[in-house]
Amino acid sequence: xxxxxxxxxxxxxxxxxxxxxxxxxxxxxxxxxxxxxxxxxxxxxxxxxxxxxxxxxxxxxxxxxxxxxxxxxxxxxxxxxxxxxxxxxxxxxxxxxxxxxxxxxxxxxxxxxxxxxxxxxxxxxxxxxxxxxxxxxxxxxxxxxxxxxxxxxxxxxxxxxxxxxxxxxxxxxxxxxxxxxxxxxxxxxxxxx
Amino acid sequence: xxxxxxxxxxxxxxxxxxxxxxxxxxxxxxxxxxxxxxxxxxxxxxxxxxxxxxxxxxxxxxxxxxxxxxxxxxxxxxxxxxxxxxxxxxxxxxxxxxxxxxxxxxxxxxxxxxxxxxxxxxxxxxxxxxxxxxxxxxxxxxxxxxxxxxxxxxxxxxxxxxxxxxxxxxxxxxxxxxxxxxxxxxxxxxxxx
DNA sequence: AAGTGATAGTACCGATCGTTCTTATCTGGG
DNA sequence: CCCAGATAAGAACGATCGGTACTATCACTT
Numbered sequence: 070x071x072x073x074x075x076x077x078x079x080x081x082x083x084x085x086x087x088x089x090x091x092x093x094x095x096x097x098x099x100x101x102x103x104x105x106x107x108x109x110x111x112x113x114x115x116x117x118x119x120x121x122x123x124x125x126x127x128x129x130x131x132x133x134x135x136x137x138x139x140x141x142x143x144x145x146x147x148x149x150x151x152x153x154x155x156x157x158x159x160x161x162x163x164x165x166x167x168x169x170x171x172x173x174x175x176x177x178x179x180x181x182x183x184x185x186x187x188x189x190x191x192x193x194x195x196x197x198x199x200x201x202x203x204x205x206x207x208x209x210x211x212x213x214x215x216x217x218x219x220x221x222x223x224x225x226x227x228x229x230x231x232x233x234x235x236x237x238x239x240x241x242x243x244x245x246x247x248x249x250x251x252x253x254x255x256x257x258x259x260x261x262x
Numbered sequence: 263x264x265x266x267x268x269x270x271x272x273x274x275x276x277x278x279x280x281x282x283x284x285x286x287x288x289x290x291x292x293x294x295x296x297x298x299x300x301x302x303x304x305x306x307x308x309x310x311x312x313x314x315x316x317x318x319x320x321x322x323x324x325x326x327x328x329x330x331x332x333x334x335x336x337x338x339x340x341x342x343x344x345x346x347x348x349x350x351x352x353x354x355x356x357x358x359x360x361x362x363x364x365x366x367x368x369x370x371x372x373x374x375x376x377x378x379x380x381x382x383x384x385x386x387x388x389x390x391x392x393x394x395x396x397x398x399x400x401x402x403x404x405x406x407x408x409x410x411x412x413x414x415x416x417x418x419x420x421x422x423x424x425x426x427x428x429x430x431x432x433x434x435x436x437x438x439x440x441x442x443x444x445x446x447x448x449x450x451x452x453x454x455x
Numbered sequence: 456a457a458g459t460g461a462t463a464g465t466a467c468c469g470a471t472c473g474t475t476c477t478t479a480t481c482t483g484g485g
Numbered sequence: 486c487c488c489a490g491a492t493a494a495g496a497a498c499g500a501t502c503g504g505t506a507c508t509a510t511c512a513c514t515t
Contacts, residue, residue, distance in 0.1 A: 096382075097382075097383045098382075098383045098384075099294075099379075099380055099381065099382050099383055099384075101292075101294040101295065101380065102294065102380075102381075102383070102384070177382050177383070178379070178382070182379075182429060182433065183379050183382065185433060186371070186375075186376050186379045186380065187292055187294065187295075187379065187380050188292065188295075189289075189290075189291075189292050189370050189371070189376065189432075190290045190291045190292055190295070190370070191291075191292075191295075196433075199433055200433060200434060203430060203433060203434060222442065222445075225439075225442050226442055226445065226446050228426075228430060229423060229426040229427050229430050229439065229442060229443055229446065230422060230423065230426055230446070231426070232425075232426045232429045232430055233421075233422040233423055233424070233425040233426020233427065233429065234422050234426065236375060236425045236426065236429055237396060237421060237422050237425055239382075240375065240378060240389075240392055240393060240396060241393060241396060246418075246422065249415065249418050249419055249422060250422055252415075252419065253419050253422065253423070253446070253450065256449055256450070256453060257446065257449070260449060
């Protein structure tokens with residue numbers, strides 16, 4: 070919902086509104102394909118406000134991706150904290166969470182991997198944030214697998230399965246890939262402990 | 263090497279030269295980011311020749327991706343044909359092939375998935391070709407697993423591992439992911455037969 | 456009541472992009 | 486010998502894009 074000119078809102082709320090609209094437009098259309106004007110329209114914000122808050126399109130992209138990464142991490146930490154039954158159950162909780170993610174309307178894969186893929190050949194913020202995201206998953210899994218035989222190796226394998234399932238699910242528009250991934254994960258966990 | 267104006271070469275050779283140069287530029291820089299002028303320069307061809315052969319940038323993209331898909335399929339068919347020892351060995355031959363692919367200089371992931379990711383939100387040729395490519399892998403694995411307990415399910419799992427490994431290897435610039443994927447594949451094959 | 460700051464809306468600018476057009480050059484065939 | 490075809494080189498065009506500038510409006514503060 071647009072804000073009327075001059076309406077005094079928390080500037081933080083304006084920033085968040087732009088961030089959410091930009092994430093939506095970038096996700097639906099692709100980062101390069103989406104123009105600033107589309108985000109202006111979607112956010113009901115003026116260009117001036119966007120550029121005053123984020124400096125440039127690249128700054129907006131980085132802010133969107135950073136925000137996205139933080140949200141995803143918070144979700145996973147919550148899912149892990151809510152799972153009882155040890156490391157095995159916690160890893161499965163992570164994959165259950167991403168399985169429900171695949172089923173969401175408008176699911177288009179991981180925003181961070183998508184952005185880095187669009188930016189290939191350019192070592193900028195998207196690529197760095199995408200690598201950080203892979204590292205986050207690897208660290209998370211390694212921590213959950215502290216009792217396993219080879220936590221590092223199993224963690225890396227889980228990251229491969231997670232990213233592969235996300236890509237295939239997005240490309241085929243098939244949420245069922247989440248269930249297939251879970252079977253692989255159970256197998257990896259059986260072998261890991 | 264540029265062709266001098268008027269030099270009479272096989273028009274097929276000119277087309278192939280443009281195709282190779284475009285594949286290289288698209289792969290290094292990204293499809294959206296790469297301009298026609300960069301391909302002109304890389305191919306040593308004129309714009310006129312490119313547009314007469316491919317009609318438009320989209321036509322060139324489609325031709326590049328189609329060519330790429332055919333080459334990849336031929337490589338895999340060759341690898342499968344050269345592997346003796348039944349379905350299990352043939353599946354492993356496919357993953358050995360992609361492991362060597364990860365180690366190639368300038369490896370940037372699967373051109374088809376990358377292109378479809380750039381084009382998300384637009385159901386054009388790149389997306390269709392990427393889906394076809396996933397189907398190719400699934401069909402290939404299912405055929406190789408005809409003696410297994412559940413060929414369809416295992417084939418789908420193998421596709422997830424293959425795409426996940428490709429993405430992670432490209433993102434981390436780590437060819438070692440191929441070896442990690444192979445361990446998962448061996449595990450899946452152990453369970454499948 | 457006046458002033459300040461954030462905002463929407465919109466016009467505008469320079470650059471780049473995809474595409475077309477023009478010109479000159481060279482080769483092979485009639 | 487000349488013509489047809491393919492090509493390189495590059496100018497030109499319209500559209501779009503990221504980014505800036507300007508104006509008017511409204512809320513809050515003093």
